[in-house]
Amino acid sequence: MIRPGCTLGILGGGQLGRMIAMAxxxxxxxTHIYAPDDNSPAFEVAxxxxxxxxxxxxxxxxxxxAVDVVTYEFENVPSETAAVLSAHALLAPNAQALAxxxxxxxxxxxxxGLGIAVAPFAAVSSxxxxxxxxxxxxxxAVLKTRRFGYDGKGQMMIRPETDPIAAWEEIGRAPSVIxxxxxxxxxxxxxxxxxxxxxxxxxxxxANEHRHHILATTQVPAGVSPETEAQAFRTARSIAEALDxxxxxxVELFLVTDGGSERLVVNExxxxxxxxxxWTLGGAVTSxxxxxVRAVCGWPLGDAARLGRVEMRNLIGHDADEWEQILGEPGxxxxxxxxxxxxxxxxxxxxxxxxxxxx
Numbered sequence: 001m002i003r004p005g006c007t008l009g010i011l012g013g014g015q016l017g018r019m020i021a022m023a024x025x026x027x028x029x030x031t032h033i034y035a036p037d038d039n040s041p042a043f044e045v046a047x048x049x050x051x052x053x054x055x056x057x058x059x060x061x062x063x064x065x066a067v068d069v070v071t072y073e074f075e076n077v078p079s080e081t082a083a084v085l086s087a088h089a090l091l092a093p094n095a096q097a098l099a100x101x102x103x104x105x106x107x108x109x110x111x112x113g114l115g116i117a118v119a120p121f122a123a124v125s126s127x128x129x130x131x132x133x134x135x136x137x138x139x140x141a142v143l144k145t146r147r148f149g150y151d152g153k154g155q156m157m158i159r160p161e162t163d164p165i166a167a168w169e170e171i172g173r174a175p176s177v178i179x180x181x182x183x184x185x186x187x188x189x190x191x192x193x194x195x196x197x198x199x200x201x202x203x204x205x206x207a208n209e210h211r212h213h214i215l216a217t218t219q220v221p222a223g224v225s226p227e228t229e230a231q232a233f234r235t236a237r238s239i240a241e242a243l244d245x246x247x248x249x250x251v252e253l254f255l256v257t258d259g260g261s262e263r264l265v266v267n268e269x270x271x272x273x274x275x276x277x278x279w280t281l282g283g284a285v286t287s288x289x290x291x292x293v294r295a296v297c298g299w300p301l302g303d304a305a306r307l308g309r310v311e312m313r314n315l316i317g318h319d320a321d322e323w324e325q326i327l328g329e330p331g332x333x334x335x336x337x338x339x340x341x342x343x344x345x346x347x348x349x350x351x352x353x354x355x356x357x358x359x
């Protein structure tokens with residue numbers, strides 16, 4: 001039984017780990033952060049830290065034995081790391097969720113196997129497979145590494161004029177997946193939580209705008225029909241239940257409109273708290289970070305209701321220099337991540353603005 005006063009172990013010391021730790025402290029939990037970088041921003045708000053590589057089995061064992069439950073802030077946890085932790089502590093979400101979400105081909109195969117719509121896709125591990133996949137799926141298409149891609153990294157567009165082999169060279173000829181291009185109207189996502197007992201709660205569907213492959217803004221509500229939003233909730237619940245998932249997850253989707261009708265196509269899943277859920281910190285009764293802590297500890301889930309019309313804006317690089325102006329805005333909730341250096345493309349914080357609903 002995990003109670004206030006117990007210790008939550010968090011693998012990863014970035015801004016997501018930081019905000020999970022802050023939510024845990026609010027609920028009376030101690031946190032122990034494990035990360036290899038001694039400048040990790042999550043260290044500033046944790047009771048204990050371990051600075052060691054994710055492959056360091058001895059330190060992983062000590063860490064696991066020192067906490068009551070382990071969670072993580074990013075999905076690229078090595079499978080060997082997950083195995084070591086699982087042998088000595090409760091790990092939530094589980095290792096299957098990690099394995100599925102780490103590999104784009106396995107992920108799309110898993111989702112398609114549930115009868116959920118995804119873009120046409122094919123695995124690529126040789127020039128022959130690449131040529132066959134392009135012929136079958138057509139152009140435009142997107143070539144992505146199977147593993148370790150985020151914020152647009154590790155992917156290339158295959159347009160009518162593109163040499164597919166040259167594009168594959170650009171991403172290091174890594175094992176890849178090619179996906180048919182989806183002519184979407186907008187990108188949306190649903191952030192939801194599930195407990196080990198099967199309790200489920202989803203936040204309102206949100207609409208996301210990306211710039212330079214990085215999430216720029218999130219708006220809630222997403223401006224879709226009630227039927228489309230209900231479909232997104234069913235999709236998230238089906239995926240969570242099939243994975244026996246515990247914690248918060250995000251499902252990123254494409255909204256496609258055709259002749260006035262709407263349909264959803266899953267892009268990818270993230271087995272963790274998610275950037276598009278940052279609006280819940282100040283914009284919902286229970287933030288995604290508190291919801292994640294509740295879920296992995298086996299506690300009742302919180303109220304996921306929105307507090308108004310909400311917009312979240314990421315503060316990228318020197319956007320964070322606007323902190324004083326933002327603090328002077330009524331209805332603005334500023335969150336800075338404690339990173340020492342602002343760099344182009346680096347997420348330094350976010351601001352959530354809550355507006356009254358229109359009558």
